[in-house]
Amino acid sequence: MHVLIIGAAGMVGRKLTQRLVLEGELNGTPISALTLVDVVKPDAPAEFFGRIVTRECDFSAPGEADALIGSRPDVIFHLAAIVSGEAELDFDKGYGINLDGTRYLFDAIRVANQNEGYFPRVVFTSSIAVVGAPLPFPIPDDYHLTPLTSYGTQKAMSELLLADYSRRGFFDGIGIRLPTVCIRPGKPNKAASGFFSSILREPLVGQEAALPVPDDVRHWHTSPRSAVGFLLHATGLDLSKLGWRRSLAMPGVSATVGEQIEALRRVAGEDAVKLIRREPDEMIMKMVAGWAAGFEAKRATELGFTSEKNFEEIIQVHIQDELDAKTT
Template sequence: MKIIITGGAGFLGSLVATELLRAADAGQAPIPFDEILSVDLAPCPVQDERVTSLVGDLASPDVLREAVTAEVVGIFHLAAVLSGGSEADFDLAMRVNVDGTRALLEAARAAGSAPRFVFTSSLAVFGGNVPEVVPETWAAQPDSTYGAAKAMGELLVNEYSRRGWVDARICRLPTISVRPGVPNSAASSFASGIIREPLAGVESVCPVPHETRMWLSSPEAAVRNLVFALGVPGEALGAWRGINIPGISVTVGEMLAALDEVGGPDARALVRDERDPAVEGIVCSWPGEFEVQRLLDAGFTRDEDFLSVVRRYADGLAAR
């Protein structure tokens, strides 16, 4: 019994693999499995005999035929071109985020095992005039190429689930902060950069107004929720499988205040304001808060507050 993680060599993908292994070792696996297969352009960094890597392009039919077999019981589809990269290269975004998703779904359909399929979508599917707190039933109206591609992916995944070819969970992730490492192509990359870089003594740029409200999750909480979603029975989700993964609503000004409290005024002074209309146009179109009480009651979790997220990240830096 095998679980596939597309994008398994990436930051979130490797964390999902680690969390799956931890849960299995604790007797708490969301579904039974004995192998994790990472499908990515590089090997998964997780060192465990239960983790194997298939290095190749997800768009390749040969790669998909090798990866998606009747033994597959679960798929985490994390591979994607992110928001900034999608806006810069429309054709690449369509090839990877839309065509690649359909190709993976077709491979699952051909395998015939109807695996549980966790699709990581994004709050970027929302745009236009959204309410201050977005209800669960609010319709997608993306204002970016990335959001449009993810919305198309959601419809594809839900239709394949409706037909019984996969058993879907469409997880719209909050913006992840604080993400370690280096900046990525996401328009929201600054949400980690304005914390991560100053705590390392490096200057950072804030490209949006301080009153911008963001829906955030720590990496740890996001990964726990993705793995939890795999174990939720499909019938508990209903016909439409889209869920807004719980996060916390924080303004950029409040994020900088948390940086000041944890890192001190010297760290705070390393962040300078430099408005970027391209980033602002994407990020400021996203909702800043969602109704998630039903999901919390069902067992999903979220961070206590952003200050504790920053403290935990800083403690991790100190321990290295």
């Protein structure tokens, strides 16, 4: 089996690569080849025994997609994206990568399908940003697409393309609407959602973190481990069960910031909690007010997708995968 990961240098892409290399197989079939692509050349994992290709690619350039699928991968993980904040600031770049790049990829597959019957599994990472306020809580699976960012618009448009190209038989596609991934490992970044991770990640290692919103802000989370689990689970499903509604809200943990902090207190004690500094930020508060507080995720749950059940589990996953892993 040949697996292509587009967006392999990102956080989820790296963790997905690690997991595939560790397991060495996908749904019982050995992985013989791995192609890792991103805007910067991804690192090649040393432990992989199959054929490996890593390459740098401008996903928004016409023709690049033909090269990406040149060796006809059986499974394609499409994780490439300009993130929310950047897509809002750079209109052309956002539409170029998130919409045009996706369409170039899908069209390259379509042509190969029509010419030679190529028919890969395509796993596309969408986002909860396809919906925006005012929103019910929890949000049902059949709630309409109401993005409030260009990023969310591009993800929603890509979901529609994915469904239409699947319906027409060009490939077998599934869209995974990822919750906010928490706790993101690494340094704090400038994403507006970054504080959801940093208020836990920094105190766990004795460092301060700023909290820009009130404790009653509720949001929808899953761990990096579960995010990778969703993507892997998506490769083994019989997608005919989905009909042509090919994008699914994933299960996750709906929690307020206050509940996150209580979980931190239970896991790491009062001293950790004291490292959270309250620094209200009007701009972030306003953005977060438009975000989803939680989803029913009935369809995904019925199909066997699973996430953590509460924030203590999410914190434990971080400790196991990031902190213990580094000290051993």
